[in-house]
Amino acid sequence: MPIRRARPAVTLRASTCLTNHKIMSVVVTKSSPAVVAGPFDAGIVHLSSFDRCMGPTEVTLLLVFDxxxxxxxxxxxxxLSQALAHYPPMAGRLAATGGDGELHIACTGEGVSFVGASASCALDDDDVTRSALLHGDLAVGYPAEYCSLIDPLLLMQVTEFSCGxxxxxxxxxxxxxxxxxxxxFLQAVGELARGVPQLAVVPVRCEVQGSLPCLPPPLVAAMRSHMRVETEELATLDVTIPTSLINRIKFECGGDCTTFEAVAAVLWRCRTRAVISDGDHDASVPLAFPSNVRELVGAREGYYGNCITMQLVQATSGTVAGGEIKDLVRLIKLAKEKVPDIFQNSGADGETGSGGDRDQQQLAPPRYNTLGVSSWRNLGFEAVDFGRGSPARxxxxxxxxxGLVCVxxxxxxxxxxxxxxxxxxKPKHADAFVAELAALDV
Structure with missing residues (x-):
């Protein structure tokens, strides 16, 4: 099965009231943003150390239903309006606490920004639709690089296609x-859209004080650094790692390999070969990946705040570019096994005796050499259902x-x-990266 390369990015102007945006041959017509208000309970949600790791950065998801x-x-x-009654922080705003500037979530009920839209194409127009999904105007974005205190915490757009x-x-x-x-949260919106009388999961956002461990300050700082705004010009690519290749890697690993480990190893080696010069065998090329630690830290069922940590795999370009995929899988597995060390002997002051925080401080070296790989598989997005089943994509x-991330x-x-x-x-390395990926599927 061939590796699929995305089409070049298309620059779109910002949306205003009932504007049309052409994405190749696609026209997306948007309504004016409406505010879906939530309940006002004057409560606040204090941010955990996990929340502070993320900072006010923007994340966008697209769910496509055929x-x-x-x-x-x-x-x-x-x-959505009904769901906000169960999830009031989603309709709130960030606010600063006292004079120290510490942020919290104020449950103000100011609401979510919602846009209705229509697209001129059908979902079975594969090439056009794929470009629209990657680069099109199918979601609302924040006006600045970081989210401000006055911005909604959640923005939503629903776009109808000509096929229904x-x-x-x-x-x-x-x-x-x-x-x-x-x-x-989106599963809850789907349940309410289907008329389910009671949510399957009772939401929890504000943990009892001390029920979540306090991450070591160096780790918080390192993760925030990794989340900073990217200034490099980077290519947006949409590729498929074939099942045949993944199964072959699992076989070579004796079955002791997950899909994530196999794909992360492939991306790590192919990107290293594409961006690092042949003579620079000693260059540091770290791989960073997040881990969901809800079970590890005993978060309550239904907790929907941040509960991830970043784990790092250190290696030289020579090791990654010249090594066997199964050896890179082994390095990734070893890093995953160290995740519990972050919390070992961690106290209220955030100090830890494990040394895991010292490893995290190494997230910095040459920025472009670092690759982040994250997985949205098996988190529940594929189970969102607004009435006719799960999303097609x-x-x-x-x-x-x-940037510098693969999802x-x-x-x-x-x-x-x-x-x-x-x-x-970078665009100059895109062809080489895709070629390296394709060369593995032989």
């Missing part, structure tokens, strides 16, 4: 939730200010492999 439902814009907007299918674009401030938490929408997306209908959306190479 089975039509009745009036998707109206149906989902109404369900629809796409749901969700953009959120990372402080409010990680990907697993947002998947839980779930994907991360890359922002121009986010593994849930399976697409009709495709055999793992879809990866990435902004991890």
């Amino acid at each position: 089975q039509p439902i009745d009036q998707p814009v109206k149906t989902i907007k109404n369900a 299918g629809f796409a749901v674009g969700v953009t959120w401030n990372h402080v409010i939730a990680d990907a697993a938490g947002m998947a839980q 779930v994907m991360w929408k890359a922002h121009p200010t986010v 593994l997306c849930p399976p697409c209908k009709g495709e055999h492999g793992v879809t990866v959306v990435s902004r991890c190479v």
